[in-house]
Amino acid sequence: MKEKIETTVARAKEIRPMVERFVSIAQKKQQLTALRFLLARLPKQAAQKLVYEIGPRYKERRGGYLRIIKGAKSRMRDGADLAKIEFIK
Numbered sequence: 001m002k003e004k005i006e007t008t009v010a011r012a013k014e015i016r017p018m019v020e021r022f023v024s025i026a027q028k029k030q031q032l033t034a035l036r037f038l039l040a041r042l043p044k045q046a047a048q049k050l051v052y053e054i055g056p057r058y059k060e061r062r063g064g065y066l067r068i069i070k071g072a073k074s075r076m077r078d079g080a081d082l083a084k085i086e087f088i089k
Helices: 009-029 032-041 044-057
Strands: 004-008 066-074 081-087
Touching: 004 009, 009 032, 009 044, 009 066, 009 081, 032 044
Parallel strands: none
Antiparallel strands: 004 081, 066 081
16 A cells, blocks of 8 residues: 555565556556456555556556665664565556
């Protein structure tokens, strides 16, 4: 919903392929079936944002909708490396 989050590097690498697949579906189909597919897997607001805002934004792009930026910070309690994952503008 916010189009960027800060999380661990491992979690960001795990999230990226799933979100890029959802964006591809929302971008290419632009039909009710795409919305229904996304509604089955995501909350209603997130699915609608993908179909109506994010999908059309990347209509000309063939892939690579997300970027992972590794930070120099690490989490205090367990030392896990942190990264930002965000949509490319």
